Amino acid sequence: MSNVISFQNRDLEDPLEYLTRAAIRDYQKGQVIYGCEQPAAGIYLIIDGKVKLDRRTDAGRQVILDIYHHDEFFGESAFVKSAAIAEYAVAMCSVKLMMWTIAEIQETVARRPMLALALMQLIIKRNMDFGDRIEGFAVDPIDRRLVRCLIHFSERLGIRTENGLVEMMPLTHELLAQYVGTSREIMTHYMNIFRRRQYLNYSRKSIRLNPDLLRELLGQDCGHDLVAKGAA
Amino acid sequence: MSNVISFQNRDLEDPLEYLTRAAIRDYQKGQVIYGCEQPAAGIYLIIDGKVKLDRRTDAGRQVILDIYHHDEFFGESAFVKSAAIAEYAVAMCSVKLMMWTIAEIQETVARRPMLALALMQLIIKRNMDFGDRIEGFAVDPIDRRLVRCLIHFSERLGIRTENGLVEMMPLTHELLAQYVGTSREIMTHYMNIFRRRQYLNYSRKSIRLNPDLLRELLGQDCGHDLVAKGAA
Numbered sequence: 001m002s003n004v005i006s007f008q009n010r011d012l013e014d015p016l017e018y019l020t021r022a023a024i025r026d027y028q029k030g031q032v033i034y035g036c037e038q039p040a041a042g043i044y045l046i047i048d049g050k051v052k053l054d055r056r057t058d059a060g061r062q063v064i065l066d067i068y069h070h071d072e073f074f075g076e077s078a079f080v081k082s083a084a085i086a087e088y089a090v091a092m093c094s095v096k097l098m099m100w101t102i103a104e105i106q107e108t109v110a111r112r113p114m115l116a117l118a119l120m121q122l123i124i125k126r127n128m129d130f131g132d133r134i135e136g137f138a139v140d141p142i143d144r145r146l147v148r149c150l151i152h153f154s155e156r157l158g159i160r161t162e163n164g165l166v167e168m169m170p171l172t173h174e175l176l177a178q179y180v181g182t183s184r185e186i187m188t189h190y191m192n193i194f195r196r197r198q199y200l201n202y203s204r205k206s207i208r209l210n211p212d213l214l215r216e217l218l219g220q221d222c223g224h225d226l227v228a229k230g231a232a
Numbered sequence: 233m234s235n236v237i238s239f240q241n242r243d244l245e246d247p248l249e250y251l252t253r254a255a256i257r258d259y260q261k262g263q264v265i266y267g268c269e270q271p272a273a274g275i276y277l278i279i280d281g282k283v284k285l286d287r288r289t290d291a292g293r294q295v296i297l298d299i300y301h302h303d304e305f306f307g308e309s310a311f312v313k314s315a316a317i318a319e320y321a322v323a324m325c326s327v328k329l330m331m332w333t334i335a336e337i338q339e340t341v342a343r344r345p346m347l348a349l350a351l352m353q354l355i356i357k358r359n360m361d362f363g364d365r366i367e368g369f370a371v372d373p374i375d376r377r378l379v380r381c382l383i384h385f386s387e388r389l390g391i392r393t394e395n396g397l398v399e400m401m402p403l404t405h406e407l408l409a410q411y412v413g414t415s416r417e418i419m420t421h422y423m424n425i426f427r428r429r430q431y432l433n434y435s436r437k438s439i440r441l442n443p444d445l446l447r448e449l450l451g452q453d454c455g456h457d458l459v460a461k462g463a464a
Contacts, residue, residue: 055367063370065363079349079356085363109349113341116348117311123355124311130362131297131317135287137369138295138413181370 015073015122016045018108018115022098027091033075035088040078042101043119046070049095050157050169054178056086064179066129067092069157076123078102137181143226145180146190147214150200154211167208193227247305247354248277250340250347254330259323265307267320272310274333275351278302281327282389282401286410288318296411298361299324301389308355310334369413375458377412378422379446382432386443399440425459 024047027033033051034040044051046068053065053074065087068074074089079102100108109116129152136145158168177187194200199217200209217226256279259265265283266272276283278300285297285306297319300306309319311334332340341348361384368377390400409419426432431449432441449458 055363057367057371059371061371063367065366076352076356077360079353080360085360087360087363106349109345113345113348116345116352117338117341120308120348120352120355121311123352123359124308127355127359127362128309128312128317128319130359130366131287131319133366134297134362134369135289135295137366138410139289139291139293178370 013114013118013121015115015118016071018112018118019045019100020108022100022104025097025099027095027097029091029093031091031095033089033091033095033097035090036086040075040089042075042078042099043073043105044075044089045098045100046072046074047096047098050092051095051097052090052092052175054088054090056088062178063181064175066126067153067157073119073122075099076119141226142180142182142186143190143193144218146176146187146194147199147218147226149176149179150207150209151211151214151218154207154209158211161208164210164212165208166211167206170202170204170206190227245346245350245353247347247350248303250344250350251277251332252340254332254336257329257331259327259329261323261325263323263327265321265323265327265329267322268318272307272321274307274310274331275305275337276307276321277330277332278304278306279328279330282324283327283329284322284324284407286320286322288320294410295413296407298358299385299389305351305354307331308351373458374412374414374418375422375425376450378408378419378426379431379450379458381408381411382439382441383443383446383450386439386441390443393440396442396444397440398443399438402434402436402438422459 022045027049032038033044036056048070050067050069051074052067055063055065057063077085077087105115105119132148136148140148153171154166154168158166161167173187173191174184176191177184180187191200191202195202199214200207202208254277259281264270265276268288280302282299282301283306284299287295287297289295306321309317337347337351364380368380372380385403386398386400390398393399405419405423406416408423409416412419423432423434427434431446432439434440
C-alpha cells in the first residue's frame with residue numbers, strides 16, 4: 001500500500017518528526033516532574049538536561065529505572081491510567097522539557113498514525129532494555145551488574161574522547177547502587193577495585209571508561225564473578 | 233475533536249477490536265515459536281494454550297520473562313529490527329496462535345490508528361510490570377521475590393475457586409527458579425516452607441494459593457526476609 005511508510009528498514013523511527021512544538025517548561029535540580037502525588041500529565045521530551053526515573057519502596061528505598069537526556073521521551077505511564085505505581089521523574093540538573101497531554105497525542109495520532117508506531121517502537125526498545133536488566137539481576141553477581149550498568153550509561157550518556165575512552169557525567173556511588181541493587185558501601189568497594197585495575201577513572205566532574213575493555217571483561221568471565229572475593 | 237476516540241476513561245483498550253482474523257497456527261508442547269535462529273515474524277495472539285517467553289544466556293541459563301495465555305499478545309520485539317537478543321517464545325502445551333506481520337500491522341494502523349494506541353498501551357503496561365520486577369530484584373530477598381512471583385502468576389493465569397483460593401497450572405520449581413533468579417534447590421526449599429505454613433498447596437496438576445494472604449504477608453514484613461534463616 002502506497003500510503004504506508006515502512007520503517008522496517010530503518011533502525012528506529014523518530015516520534016519528533018510527527019509532533020509540533022509545545023511550550024518549554026523549566027525545572028530546577030532536584031525538582032519532581034511527576035510522582036505519586038502528581039502523576040505524569042502526558043509524554044515529556046527533554047530539550048536540555050537529565051532526568052532520573054526511579055521507583056520508591058514503602059520502606060523508603062529508591063531503585064533507579066533509568067536516566068534520560070536530551071531528545072529522549074519519558075512519562076509514557078500516563079497512557080495507562082490504572083497505574084498505581086510509585087514512579088518518580090526528577091530533574092538531575094536544570095532541565096528544559098516539552099510536554100504533550102495524552103489527548104494531544106491521540107489527536108495527532110488520528111491524523112498521523114506513524115507517531116503511534118514511532119512511540120511504540122521506542123517503548124518496545126525500552127522494554128527490551130528492561131528485559132536485559134532482569135536477565136542481569138537473575139544470573140549476574142554484583143560486579144558484573146556494575147559493569148553492565150557502566151556500559152549502559154556510557155553508551156547512553158557518554159561522549160567518545162581520545163583512545164577509545166568514553167567520558168560521562170559523574171554518577172554517585174549511591175545512584176549506581178540504586179541501579180545495581182546493592183548498598184552504597186558495596187558499590188564504593190567495587191568502584192575502588194575497578195579504578196585500581198584501571199577499568200575506569202572518576203572524579204567529582206566525570207567518569208571516564210573504556211566500554212570495549214568492559215565488554216571484553218564480561219565476555220571472558222561469563223557467568224562468574226569478575227572480582228575474586230576479597231581481591232581488593 | 234469528534235474523530236478522536238478517547239480511551240483515558242477506560243482501563244485498557246483492546247487491540248483485537250481493530251484487527252481482522254488471521255490464519256490459525258498450531259504448535260506442539262515444547263516447540264519454539266521464535267528464537268535466535270528464527271526471529272519473531274510479527275505480533276502473535278494466543279487463541280489457546282500458554283506460551284513461555286525467556287532469555288538464554290551464553291552460559292546456557294534461562295531467565296523467564298513471563299508466561300502468556302489466551303487473548304494475550306507477544307512478539308512485539310519484531311518491531312525493533314536491530315534486536316540482537318536471545319529471546320525465545322516456547323509453547324508450554326498444545327498452542328493455537330494467530331500472527332500478523334509488521335507490514336500488516338502498519339497497514340491496519342494507517343486505516344485504524346487506534347490499533348497502534350491500543351498496542352502501545354499494552355506494551356507500556358508490560359513495561360511497568362518489568363519495572364516492578366526490577367524493583368523486586370533490587371530490594372527483595374528470594375522469599376519475597378517468590379511471593380511476588382506467585383501473586384503475579386495467580387493473578388494472570390489463575391481461576392478463583394472457593395474460600396478466596398486461586399487455582400492455577402502447575403509451575404515447576406525449575407521454572408519458578410528461572411523467574412525468581414535462583415537455583416532449583418533453593419526454590420524447592422522455600423516452596424516446602426510455604427506449603428508447610430499453608431501459604432499454598434501444590435501437586436503435579438495445579439498450584440492453589442490465597443493471593444490475599446500472600447499480599448498481606450508482603451505488607452507485614454516490608455523490606456525483610458519472610459522466612460527466618462534456617463526456619464525450615
